[in-house]
Amino acid sequence: MIEAALRLLEEGASVGALSIEGIARAAGVAKATVYRRWPGKDALMLDVLRSLEEPGPRPAGVSVRDDLVTILEFMRRRGLAKRNSALMRSILAQMHAHRELWRAYDENVIEVRRELLRSVLRRGVANGEIRADTDPELLADLFTGPMLSRAILHEWRELPEGLAERIVDTVLEGVSARG
Protein backbone atom coordinates (compact mmCIF):
# COMPACT_ATOMS: atom_id res chain seq x y z
CA MET A 1 0.00 0.00 0.00
CA ILE A 2 2.84 2.35 0.89
CA GLU A 3 4.57 1.46 -2.34
CA ALA A 4 1.37 2.04 -4.27
CA ALA A 5 0.99 5.47 -2.69
CA LEU A 6 4.62 6.31 -3.47
CA ARG A 7 4.11 5.17 -7.06
CA LEU A 8 1.08 7.41 -7.44
CA LEU A 9 2.99 10.36 -5.98
CA GLU A 10 5.92 9.61 -8.24
CA GLU A 11 3.57 9.63 -11.21
CA GLY A 12 2.60 13.16 -10.27
CA ALA A 13 -0.47 12.73 -8.07
CA SER A 14 -0.73 15.48 -5.49
CA VAL A 15 -0.99 14.71 -1.78
CA GLY A 16 -4.42 16.35 -1.83
CA ALA A 17 -5.62 14.22 -4.75
CA LEU A 18 -4.54 10.95 -3.17
CA SER A 19 -7.40 8.91 -1.69
CA ILE A 20 -7.69 5.62 0.17
CA GLU A 21 -9.79 4.42 -2.74
CA GLY A 22 -7.14 5.35 -5.32
CA ILE A 23 -4.35 3.79 -3.27
CA ALA A 24 -6.34 0.58 -2.76
CA ARG A 25 -6.97 0.40 -6.49
CA ALA A 26 -3.31 0.99 -7.34
CA ALA A 27 -2.28 -1.69 -4.82
CA GLY A 28 -4.89 -4.11 -6.16
CA VAL A 29 -6.60 -4.60 -2.80
CA ALA A 30 -10.01 -3.80 -1.37
CA LYS A 31 -10.58 -0.49 0.41
CA ALA A 32 -11.45 -2.43 3.56
CA THR A 33 -7.96 -3.96 3.52
CA VAL A 34 -6.40 -0.49 3.67
CA TYR A 35 -8.78 0.61 6.41
CA ARG A 36 -7.83 -2.42 8.50
CA ARG A 37 -4.35 -1.01 8.84
CA TRP A 38 -4.89 2.74 8.66
CA PRO A 39 -7.85 4.70 10.02
CA GLY A 40 -7.58 7.26 7.23
CA LYS A 41 -5.47 8.89 4.57
CA ASP A 42 -3.41 11.02 6.94
CA ALA A 43 -2.32 7.96 8.94
CA LEU A 44 -1.33 6.17 5.74
CA MET A 45 0.50 9.26 4.46
CA LEU A 46 2.41 9.39 7.72
CA ASP A 47 3.74 5.90 7.08
CA VAL A 48 4.56 6.89 3.51
CA LEU A 49 6.63 9.77 4.86
CA ARG A 50 8.22 7.50 7.43
CA SER A 51 9.29 5.13 4.66
CA LEU A 52 11.31 7.97 3.11
CA GLU A 53 13.29 8.61 6.28
CA GLU A 54 16.74 7.33 6.95
CA PRO A 55 17.65 5.92 10.37
CA GLY A 56 18.27 8.83 12.75
CA PRO A 57 21.64 10.05 14.01
CA ARG A 58 23.53 8.04 16.63
CA PRO A 59 25.49 10.37 18.86
CA ALA A 60 28.50 8.75 20.50
CA GLY A 61 27.53 10.00 23.94
CA VAL A 62 30.97 11.26 24.95
CA SER A 63 31.24 14.99 24.28
CA VAL A 64 28.03 17.00 24.18
CA ARG A 65 29.56 19.31 21.58
CA ASP A 66 30.36 16.35 19.32
CA ASP A 67 26.89 14.89 19.78
CA LEU A 68 25.34 18.21 18.77
CA VAL A 69 27.53 18.20 15.66
CA THR A 70 26.38 14.64 14.85
CA ILE A 71 22.73 15.66 15.10
CA LEU A 72 23.17 18.79 12.99
CA GLU A 73 25.26 16.89 10.47
CA PHE A 74 22.38 14.42 10.12
CA MET A 75 20.05 17.35 9.43
CA ARG A 76 22.47 18.73 6.84
CA ARG A 77 22.72 15.39 5.03
CA ARG A 78 18.97 15.00 5.13
CA GLY A 79 18.61 18.44 3.57
CA LEU A 80 21.00 17.42 0.80
CA ALA A 81 19.17 14.11 0.25
CA LYS A 82 15.88 15.94 -0.01
CA ARG A 83 17.32 18.28 -2.62
CA ASN A 84 18.48 15.32 -4.67
CA SER A 85 15.11 13.58 -4.61
CA ALA A 86 12.37 15.17 -6.68
CA LEU A 87 9.83 12.93 -4.97
CA MET A 88 10.84 13.84 -1.44
CA ARG A 89 10.98 17.50 -2.33
CA SER A 90 7.56 17.46 -3.90
CA ILE A 91 5.94 15.59 -1.01
CA LEU A 92 7.54 17.71 1.69
CA ALA A 93 6.72 20.94 -0.16
CA GLN A 94 3.07 19.92 -0.44
CA MET A 95 2.94 19.04 3.22
CA HIS A 96 3.25 22.68 4.17
CA ALA A 97 -0.18 23.18 2.63
CA HIS A 98 -1.58 20.22 4.59
CA ARG A 99 -1.20 21.63 8.03
CA GLU A 100 -2.62 18.73 10.02
CA LEU A 101 -0.49 16.20 8.17
CA TRP A 102 2.61 18.35 8.59
CA ARG A 103 1.93 18.59 12.29
CA ALA A 104 1.35 14.84 12.60
CA TYR A 105 4.62 14.24 10.75
CA ASP A 106 6.40 16.64 13.03
CA GLU A 107 4.91 15.13 16.18
CA ASN A 108 5.55 11.53 15.18
CA VAL A 109 8.67 11.43 13.06
CA ILE A 110 10.60 14.60 13.87
CA GLU A 111 9.72 14.52 17.56
CA VAL A 112 11.82 11.38 18.10
CA ARG A 113 14.87 13.22 16.82
CA ARG A 114 13.99 16.34 18.77
CA GLU A 115 13.81 14.27 21.94
CA LEU A 116 17.27 12.91 21.15
CA LEU A 117 18.54 16.48 20.84
CA ARG A 118 16.87 17.45 24.10
CA SER A 119 18.48 14.52 25.90
CA VAL A 120 21.92 15.59 24.66
CA LEU A 121 21.25 19.16 25.82
CA ARG A 122 20.04 17.94 29.22
CA ARG A 123 23.25 15.96 29.56
CA GLY A 124 25.19 19.11 28.69
CA VAL A 125 23.40 21.09 31.37
CA ALA A 126 23.91 18.29 33.89
CA ASN A 127 27.64 17.95 33.26
CA GLY A 128 28.27 21.69 33.12
CA GLU A 129 29.01 22.02 29.40
CA ILE A 130 25.82 24.01 28.78
CA ARG A 131 24.40 26.96 30.70
CA ALA A 132 21.60 25.89 33.00
CA ASP A 133 19.64 29.15 32.79
CA THR A 134 18.32 28.79 29.24
CA ASP A 135 14.84 27.53 28.38
CA PRO A 136 15.33 24.02 26.91
CA GLU A 137 13.04 24.68 23.92
CA LEU A 138 14.93 27.86 23.05
CA LEU A 139 18.21 26.02 23.44
CA ALA A 140 17.12 23.38 20.93
CA ASP A 141 15.91 26.05 18.48
CA LEU A 142 19.20 27.91 18.62
CA PHE A 143 21.03 24.86 17.29
CA THR A 144 18.45 23.51 14.84
CA GLY A 145 16.89 26.79 13.62
CA PRO A 146 19.86 27.97 11.53
CA MET A 147 20.19 24.54 9.87
CA LEU A 148 16.44 24.15 9.22
CA SER A 149 16.19 27.65 7.86
CA ARG A 150 18.84 26.86 5.24
CA ALA A 151 17.76 23.31 4.50
CA ILE A 152 14.02 23.82 4.27
CA LEU A 153 13.15 27.48 3.92
CA HIS A 154 16.00 28.54 1.65
CA GLU A 155 16.55 25.45 -0.40
CA TRP A 156 18.77 27.23 -2.90
CA ARG A 157 21.38 28.13 -0.30
CA GLU A 158 24.40 25.96 0.23
CA LEU A 159 24.73 23.31 2.90
CA PRO A 160 28.52 23.04 2.88
CA GLU A 161 30.59 20.52 4.77
CA GLY A 162 31.58 21.82 8.15
CA LEU A 163 28.35 23.80 8.56
CA ALA A 164 27.19 21.62 11.47
CA GLU A 165 30.46 22.22 13.36
CA ARG A 166 30.35 25.95 12.70
CA ILE A 167 26.78 26.33 13.93
CA VAL A 168 27.40 24.28 17.08
CA ASP A 169 30.63 26.03 17.99
CA THR A 170 29.28 29.51 17.35
CA VAL A 171 26.08 28.91 19.32
CA LEU A 172 28.16 27.53 22.18
CA GLU A 173 30.65 30.40 22.23
CA GLY A 174 28.26 33.21 21.32
CA VAL A 175 28.89 35.95 18.78
CA SER A 176 29.44 38.80 21.17
CA ALA A 177 32.96 40.24 21.05
CA ARG A 178 34.24 39.84 24.58
CA GLY A 179 37.48 41.03 25.95
Added chain:
Amino acid sequence: MIEAALRLLEEGASVGALSIEGIARAAGVAKATVYRRWPGKDALMLDVLRSLEEPGPRPAGVSVRDDLVTILEFMRRRGLAKRNSALMRSILAQMHAHRELWRAYDENVIEVRRELLRSVLRRGVANGEIRADTDPELLADLFTGPMLSRAILHEWRELPEGLAERIVDTVLEGVSARG
Protein backbone atom coordinates in the same frame (compact mmCIF):
# COMPACT_ATOMS: atom_id res chain seq x y z
CA MET B 1 -5.75 43.39 -10.59
CA ILE B 2 -4.04 42.66 -7.30
CA GLU B 3 -7.35 42.98 -5.53
CA ALA B 4 -8.97 40.67 -8.06
CA ALA B 5 -6.25 38.08 -7.48
CA LEU B 6 -6.63 38.39 -3.71
CA ARG B 7 -10.38 38.00 -4.05
CA LEU B 8 -9.96 34.82 -6.09
CA LEU B 9 -7.50 33.44 -3.54
CA GLU B 10 -9.85 34.39 -0.72
CA GLU B 11 -12.65 32.53 -2.48
CA GLY B 12 -10.49 29.43 -2.36
CA ALA B 13 -8.63 29.44 -5.69
CA SER B 14 -5.23 27.80 -5.36
CA VAL B 15 -2.06 29.64 -6.39
CA GLY B 16 -1.55 26.96 -9.04
CA ALA B 17 -5.06 27.39 -10.46
CA LEU B 18 -4.76 31.18 -10.75
CA SER B 19 -4.17 32.40 -14.30
CA ILE B 20 -3.64 35.78 -15.92
CA GLU B 21 -6.82 35.09 -17.86
CA GLY B 22 -8.83 34.37 -14.72
CA ILE B 23 -7.46 37.42 -12.94
CA ALA B 24 -8.19 39.68 -15.92
CA ARG B 25 -11.74 38.34 -16.04
CA ALA B 26 -12.26 38.88 -12.31
CA ALA B 27 -10.88 42.42 -12.59
CA GLY B 28 -13.06 43.13 -15.63
CA VAL B 29 -10.11 44.06 -17.86
CA ALA B 30 -8.52 42.62 -20.99
CA LYS B 31 -5.66 40.12 -20.68
CA ALA B 32 -3.44 42.57 -22.56
CA THR B 33 -4.00 45.13 -19.81
CA VAL B 34 -2.58 42.74 -17.24
CA TYR B 35 0.35 41.86 -19.47
CA ARG B 36 1.20 45.53 -19.88
CA ARG B 37 2.09 45.66 -16.21
CA TRP B 38 3.27 42.14 -15.47
CA PRO B 39 5.21 39.82 -17.76
CA GLY B 40 3.53 36.75 -16.28
CA LYS B 41 1.69 35.20 -13.40
CA ASP B 42 4.70 34.90 -11.11
CA ALA B 43 5.46 38.63 -11.38
CA LEU B 44 1.84 39.46 -10.60
CA MET B 45 1.81 36.99 -7.68
CA LEU B 46 4.92 38.67 -6.32
CA ASP B 47 3.05 41.99 -6.15
CA VAL B 48 0.09 40.21 -4.56
CA LEU B 49 2.43 38.91 -1.87
CA ARG B 50 4.01 42.33 -1.51
CA SER B 51 0.57 43.85 -0.91
CA LEU B 52 0.20 41.58 2.13
CA GLU B 53 3.41 42.81 3.75
CA GLU B 54 3.60 45.40 6.45
CA PRO B 55 6.28 48.11 6.34
CA GLY B 56 9.57 46.61 7.54
CA PRO B 57 11.22 47.17 10.92
CA ARG B 58 12.97 50.47 11.67
CA PRO B 59 15.93 49.89 13.95
CA ALA B 60 16.88 52.95 15.99
CA GLY B 61 20.55 52.64 15.02
CA VAL B 62 21.99 53.14 18.50
CA SER B 63 22.69 49.76 20.08
CA VAL B 64 23.31 46.81 17.78
CA ARG B 65 21.73 44.49 20.34
CA ASP B 66 18.55 46.59 20.41
CA ASP B 67 18.42 46.77 16.61
CA LEU B 68 18.67 42.99 16.42
CA VAL B 69 15.78 42.74 18.89
CA THR B 70 13.73 45.17 16.75
CA ILE B 71 14.30 43.05 13.65
CA LEU B 72 13.46 39.77 15.40
CA GLU B 73 10.44 41.34 17.07
CA PHE B 74 9.19 42.33 13.62
CA MET B 75 9.58 38.71 12.51
CA ARG B 76 7.71 37.52 15.58
CA ARG B 77 4.81 39.92 14.96
CA ARG B 78 4.71 38.95 11.32
CA GLY B 79 4.50 35.29 12.35
CA LEU B 80 1.58 36.10 14.62
CA ALA B 81 -0.15 38.15 11.89
CA LYS B 82 0.23 35.28 9.48
CA ARG B 83 -1.33 32.89 11.96
CA ASN B 84 -4.31 35.19 12.36
CA SER B 85 -4.92 35.51 8.63
CA ALA B 86 -6.32 32.42 6.91
CA LEU B 87 -5.56 34.02 3.55
CA MET B 88 -1.91 34.79 4.29
CA ARG B 89 -1.42 31.36 5.77
CA SER B 90 -2.93 29.63 2.80
CA ILE B 91 -0.93 31.64 0.27
CA LEU B 92 2.38 31.27 2.09
CA ALA B 93 1.82 27.54 2.63
CA GLN B 94 1.14 27.02 -1.06
CA MET B 95 4.24 28.97 -1.98
CA HIS B 96 6.44 26.22 -0.63
CA ALA B 97 5.15 24.04 -3.45
CA HIS B 98 5.88 26.77 -6.01
CA ARG B 99 9.60 26.82 -5.67
CA GLU B 100 10.40 29.51 -8.23
CA LEU B 101 7.79 31.84 -6.81
CA TRP B 102 9.01 31.23 -3.29
CA ARG B 103 12.52 32.03 -4.37
CA ALA B 104 11.43 35.19 -6.18
CA TYR B 105 9.52 36.26 -3.08
CA ASP B 106 12.55 35.59 -0.95
CA GLU B 107 14.91 37.44 -3.27
CA ASN B 108 12.67 40.46 -3.73
CA VAL B 109 10.69 40.95 -0.56
CA ILE B 110 12.63 39.17 2.17
CA GLU B 111 16.03 40.16 0.81
CA VAL B 112 15.41 43.83 1.64
CA ARG B 113 14.92 42.90 5.28
CA ARG B 114 17.88 40.52 5.23
CA GLU B 115 20.08 43.31 3.92
CA LEU B 116 18.88 45.48 6.81
CA LEU B 117 19.89 42.72 9.22
CA ARG B 118 23.28 42.37 7.53
CA SER B 119 23.91 46.10 7.80
CA VAL B 120 23.17 45.99 11.54
CA LEU B 121 25.53 43.03 11.94
CA ARG B 122 28.26 44.79 9.94
CA ARG B 123 27.89 47.79 12.22
CA GLY B 124 28.24 45.46 15.21
CA VAL B 125 31.43 43.96 13.82
CA ALA B 126 32.80 47.42 13.01
CA ASN B 127 32.10 48.86 16.46
CA GLY B 128 33.33 45.79 18.30
CA GLU B 129 30.01 44.54 19.62
CA ILE B 130 30.09 41.43 17.40
CA ARG B 131 32.93 38.98 16.79
CA ALA B 132 34.67 39.68 13.51
CA ASP B 133 35.63 36.06 12.80
CA THR B 134 32.17 34.73 11.95
CA ASP B 135 30.88 34.26 8.41
CA PRO B 136 28.25 37.02 7.90
CA GLU B 137 25.69 34.62 6.41
CA LEU B 138 26.03 32.24 9.33
CA LEU B 139 25.77 35.17 11.73
CA ALA B 140 22.47 36.24 10.18
CA ASP B 141 21.13 32.65 10.28
CA LEU B 142 21.97 32.26 13.96
CA PHE B 143 19.65 35.15 14.82
CA THR B 144 16.84 34.56 12.31
CA GLY B 145 16.86 30.74 12.11
CA PRO B 146 15.38 30.08 15.55
CA MET B 147 12.59 32.63 14.97
CA LEU B 148 11.82 31.42 11.43
CA SER B 149 11.81 27.82 12.54
CA ARG B 150 9.10 28.58 15.10
CA ALA B 151 7.11 31.04 13.04
CA ILE B 152 7.05 29.16 9.74
CA LEU B 153 8.05 25.53 10.22
CA HIS B 154 6.35 24.91 13.54
CA GLU B 155 3.31 27.10 13.31
CA TRP B 156 1.65 25.52 16.32
CA ARG B 157 4.43 26.55 18.67
CA GLU B 158 4.17 29.71 20.71
CA LEU B 159 5.70 33.03 19.76
CA PRO B 160 5.63 34.62 23.22
CA GLU B 161 6.48 38.21 24.04
CA GLY B 162 10.12 38.55 24.91
CA LEU B 163 11.19 35.79 22.51
CA ALA B 164 13.11 38.25 20.30
CA GLU B 165 15.12 39.53 23.28
CA ARG B 166 15.85 36.03 24.52
CA ILE B 167 17.10 34.82 21.15
CA VAL B 168 19.30 37.87 20.60
CA ASP B 169 20.83 37.82 24.06
CA THR B 170 21.46 34.08 24.06
CA VAL B 171 23.05 34.10 20.60
CA LEU B 172 25.24 37.01 21.67
CA GLU B 173 26.35 35.43 24.94
CA GLY B 174 26.49 31.82 23.79
CA VAL B 175 25.11 28.81 25.64
CA SER B 176 28.37 27.31 26.77
CA ALA B 177 28.79 27.29 30.55
CA ARG B 178 31.94 29.26 31.16
CA GLY B 179 33.61 29.63 34.50
